[in-house]
Amino acid sequence: MRYGIISDLHANIEALTVAVAEIDRMGVDKIVCMGDLIGYNASPRDVLDLILSRKIDCISGNHDRYLSGVTPLDQSVRKDTAEVIEWTKKQVTPEQASFVGELPKFRMEGTEFLMVHGSPRHEDEYILTADILRGSLNHLMTKWPGTSVCFYGHTHVPICASDERVENQLPEGTTLKLNRFTTYLINVGSVGQPRDGHPETAFGLFDSTKREITFRRLPYDVKSAQAKVLAAGLSERMAKRLESGR
Ligand SMILES: [Fe+2]
Numbered sequence: 001m002r003y004g005i006i007s008d009l010h011a012n013i014e015a016l017t018v019a020v021a022e023i024d025r026m027g028v029d030k031i032v033c034m035g036d037l038i039g040y041n042a043s044p045r046d047v048l049d050l051i052l053s054r055k056i057d058c059i060s061g062n063h064d065r066y067l068s069g070v071t072p073l074d075q076s077v078r079k080d081t082a083e084v085i086e087w088t089k090k091q092v093t094p095e096q097a098s099f100v101g102e103l104p105k106f107r108m109e110g111t112e113f114l115m116v117h118g119s120p121r122h123e124d125e126y127i128l129t130a131d132i133l134r135g136s137l138n139h140l141m142t143k144w145p146g147t148s149v150c151f152y153g154h155t156h157v158p159i160c161a162s163d164e165r166v167e168n169q170l171p172e173g174t175t176l177k178l179n180r181f182t183t184y185l186i187n188v189g190s191v192g193q194p195r196d197g198h199p200e201t202a203f204g205l206f207d208s209t210k211r212e213i214t215f216r217r218l219p220y221d222v223k224s225a226q227a228k229v230l231a232a233g234l235s236e237r238m239a240k241r242l243e244s245g246r
Pocket residue numbers: 008010036061154155156
């Protein structure tokens with residue numbers, strides 16, 4: 001099977017449109033999404049329209065759970081993040097809100113791979129240190145035996161990690177061959193708010209038969225996405241970070 005892998009769309013329809021068009025051009029059997037469909041940016045309704053019309057299989061991210069109320073918007077959530085969630089609640093249709101509210105926190109794609117948002121240990125855990133990465137891999141190997149690939153999101157940074165090696169320099173078009181008997185944690189990066197210093201939208205192609213993962217980066221209309229954020233009266237910081245990829 002060939003899969004289009006997307007994550008952290010964050011209501012950025014300009015970026016998502018480019019990513020999905022390229023995934024269609026490459027030809028896949030299915031597109032799957034590791035969560036955070038909304039938040040930060042200003043096109044939640046368009047993004048959810050596309051996800052629903054294409055029947056893309058999604059899990060929930062922390063922003064999706066803020067929207068549905070599964071996770072409360074308490075003091076731990078940044079003010080500008082919470083403001084976008086409150087604004088988003090007024091933008092989405094009732095059908096879209098209930099779709100987001102019913103998303104699972106994780107799911108197995110047949111016997112091919114596990115989908116999580118944060119880490120295999122917890123949906124809100126950020127895999128940002130070597131220790132957390134090692135712990136997450138250990139957890140995956142002990143609690144999910146037989147699952148040798150786990151896709152995650154949340155950090156918005158592309159990486160392909162196993163207990164043998166960690167690849168985090170993954171320029172456009174990088175293809176990695178996965179060993180048959182090695183366990184991998186893979187983040188293809190964020191469609192709608194990249195944070196690895198590159199503004200290009202990030203997504204991936206996974207060929208489960210060949211066991212190959214390809215990391216893709218493409219430019220999109222950042223200025224249009226920024227203009228919508230500002231026109232909606234949302235955070236200037238959120239608009240600005242799109243051009244730096246930070
Ligand atoms: Fe995210």
